[in-house]
Amino acid sequence: MGLERIATIMQGVNNIFEIDTVKNILHKVSDLSGVKYGVDKIKDISLRIITDHVKSVTMLICDGVQPSNEGRGYVLRRLLRRAARHGRLLGIKDLFLTEIVESVVENYGSAYPMLIENKEYIEKIVLLEEERFNETIDSGMNILNDYIEEMKASKEKTLKGEKAFKLYDTYGFPIELTEEILEEKGMKVDHEAFRKEMDEQRQRARNARGESSYMGSDESPINKIDASVNTEFMGYNNLEVKSNILVLADDNSFVEELSKGQKGYIVTEKTPFYAEMGGQVGDKGTIKTALGEAYIYDTKKNVGGKTIHYVKVLDGTIKVNDEANLRVDILRRSSIAKNHTATHMLHEALKQIVGKHVNQAGSYVDDERLRFDFAHFQGLTEDEIQSIEELVNKKIMEVFEVDTNLMTLDEAKESGAMALFDDKYGDKVRVVSVGEFSKELCGGTHVNNSGEIGLFKIVSETGVAAGIRRIEAVTGLNAIKYMEEKQRLLKEACNALKCTEKDVLKKIVSQGAEIKEKEKEISELKSKLTSGIEDDILASVKDIKGVRVVAYGLEGIDGNALRDLGDKMRSKLSTGVVVLLSNVGGKVNVISMATKDVIEMGIHCGKIIKEVAAVVGGGGGGRPDMAQAGGKNPENIKSAIEKTYSVVESLVK
Known part of the structure; x- marks a missing residue:
């Protein structure tokens, strides 16, 4: 009770x-x-x-x-x-x-x-x-x-599934809420059709992310490896191991050997290669036998959890039962380890600075950078990002030992280890501790002490879904390269602005204000330029079947200035149609405007523009009262003006 x-x-x-x-x-x-x-x-x-x-x-x-x-x-x-x-x-x-x-x-x-x-x-x-x-x-x-x-x-009595899905997907109505409202009316939802819509949406999302079925089709030979075949992982403490080759396969079947140039899959008794898991990418390296050598370009688990080495034979022949020497790419593994340990430290720093509610929602670690998704209701501030960076780097410099211990899940929880406790774990779990700073359940590879990470730098913080944020960061040499690139860009900016680093922001603000002032001056000059020709434009008015029409060609008036001039001319005209064409650097801007009364007589600026623009080698359209277009044949502006009169004549009722 x-x-x-x-x-x-x-x-x-x-x-x-x-x-x-x-x-x-x-x-x-x-x-x-x-x-x-x-x-x-x-x-x-x-x-x-x-x-x-x-x-x-x-x-x-x-x-x-x-x-x-x-x-x-x-x-x-x-x-x-x-x-x-x-x-x-x-x-x-x-x-x-x-x-x-x-x-x-x-x-x-x-x-x-x-x-x-x-x-x-x-x-x-x-x-x-x-x-x-x-x-x-x-x-x-x-x-x-x-x-x-x-x-x-x-x-x-039944709401169609696609309609219930629209309420869910577009308006955020949980299906249960829709059901409750319908039930009050004696109605229900077509659940089967709703589930179908949900499944299709999930498939669209998977397609958009470029996901495919894990390790290819279940019919692949690597997913039919006998259950008795097991590989002992030695890679926590060894990056080079001798072992016998148990299984060879290509994309179609199990084989006895792979020759130079062939791609395939290898399973061994022992391996130092970490298979992609828990957000950490698989190792790369080489495998050598007495008769051949292959490059291991990826390591993954098959659907049965077997460790599969993805290989391309570089020389000779690799055969089943050969004794092989497997060697992990040491520098790459080291970079991955730095990023993985830094991910744990980032997680703890987020909890300390942003809040205990921050929990991991996903991660990805390779040799170039780390990506960490976490639950949080809003974007991080610049101060928060800086504080997180400073805390992680401070703990890196304290050179904490990174220890691993096997224990039961209950013992791990009691020790305060962070974990995705919704996940399934075996009888024993591996707990990775970075001094007293961080403690998490993890099967990945890590540095021996935090000092090996060297430097930690956040490069971005973004939102990836409602309530989910993402941090991307770099460590070690990659962090140094990132900072060097920023420094290079800063120096280039200083050279371009002719100022020192400390004055670059002041200079940018100053020049921005200066540009705005110049733009204002240019706008005023253009206005004066166009005002000087307003009388000339009005003098060109023609009466076409009771509609006053202005059609005029100009030089050097850009799109914005042309629209402003068109507005002025329509206002001064009081009633009628204005069509202006301007040659700007070999391109033609065309604008058409009309007063409300002539629209009722059949005038439509969109239709006028369509035909007039065609004369100057362009196209466009718009509303009855305003339309614009562009063209590429300024030599035809005079012909376009004549076309204006004939089009207006054809439109007037």
């Missing part, structure tokens, strides 16, 4: 909504909505839903869960959005959930001190999620109400 159930007995009440802590939260919802509890059974349901859901949401976020479209995060999002929707049903139009969160913390904070510590963070998450939903809920409800009316008109 839960504590709140016990409380109902101890306090002599009928349900959990009447116990003191929960009742206080419910009263807060009642006050905000202006709806008294116990008067209307339907509204009571909404009051209870908001109370229960916001209480649950507060606890979930405090435990590190963030809104997402998968797993626990999706449950959290559903609860939040359902609570927000029931607030609307009670007449609450403004954002209100954070006020309920405050009540939850007030009533449960003494029993759960973590709620008080994380109150500001919880409220930020709830506010951001409610704001996101608030942006689309009205549009979504209007769409759903239209669907409901359509179903009523056609006497249907």
Whole structure:
């Protein structure tokens, strides 16, 4: 029996909504909505839903869960959005959930001190999620109400899956929320069609990311290796190992040998090569036998977890049962190890500087850089990024020993090791510790001490999904190269600006202001230039079937100035059509404008421009009152002017 159930007995009440802590939260919802509890059974349901859901949401976020479209995060999002929707049903139009969160913390904070510590963070998450939903809920409800009316008109009871998916994908309506609203109307969702739409979206996402089935088709020979074949990984402590070749294969079948120039796959009894796993890329290197040599260009696991060396034979012949010498590319492995250990240190630095809620959402480590995805509700500030860099580099310089220990998962949790505890682990797990600074479950390769990393530099921080941020960073020599490139660019900027490094920002700001001032002067000069020819343009007015028409050719007036001049001429003309053509460096700008009264007589600037622009070797179009185009034959401007008159004549009703 839960504590709140016990409380109902101890306090002599009928349900959990009447116990003191929960009742206080419910009263807060009642006050905000202006709806008294116990008067209307339907509204009571909404009051209870908001109370229960916001209480649950507060606890979930405090435990590190963030809104997402998968797993626990999706449950959290559903609860939040359902609570927000029931607030609307009670007449609450403004954002209100954070006020309920405050009540939850007030009533449960003494029993759960973590709620008080994380109150500001919880409220930020709830506010951001409610704001996101608030942006689309009205549009979504209007769409759903239209669907409901359509179903009523056609006497249907089931909403089509593609329509339910549109509500989910475009308006952020969890399918359960759509179901609930339909159920209130005696209707339901076509779940099978909805799932089909979801599957198709996931496939589109996989295609967009360029993903393919792991290790190719399951029919590949490397995925049919006998279960008795096992490879012992020796690569934590050895980068060169002698071993027998157990299996050879090409893309089509198992083979007895691979010859010079052939690509294939090799499985050995032992290997120092790390197979791609846990975000760390596979090793590269060489394999030599008495009769041949091959380059190992990748190392991966097959679907059965066997370590597969991807090879291209460089010389001679490689045969099954040959004794081979396997040697990992040492420099590449060293760079990977630096990046991997730095990733662990970055994770801990994020927790210390940004907040304990920061959890890993993905990572990728190779020899050039590291990428770390993490759960956080907003982009990092420049100060936060700088603080993270400084902390990681400080710990690098403290030269912490990097230790690894095997222990049970429970022991790892008790030791404070960070892990993706939703993942599946074996009886024993490997815990990697960077001094007392960082401790994580990890099967990857690492440096012996943090000092080997040398330098850590963040190169970017971006958003990759709602609530997910990404940091990319470089270490060691790659970090030095990155800084050297920045220094080179700074020197080039200084040379171009003719200033010292310390004055470069001041110089850029100064020149930017100067450019704006010059642009203003140029604009004023162009305005004066065009104003001088306004009378000449007006003098060219012709009357075509009762419509006043101005068609005029100019030199050196660019697009913006031509539009401004066109506006002025239309205004001065009062009624009629203006067509201006300007030769600018061998290109023709064309603009057409018309007053409202002549549009009613049949004039359409888009149609005029289409035919006039064709004369100067161009094309374009636009609205009845304004259109523009470009051309490449300025020598035909006079002919285009004559064309204007004939087109206008043909359009006038």
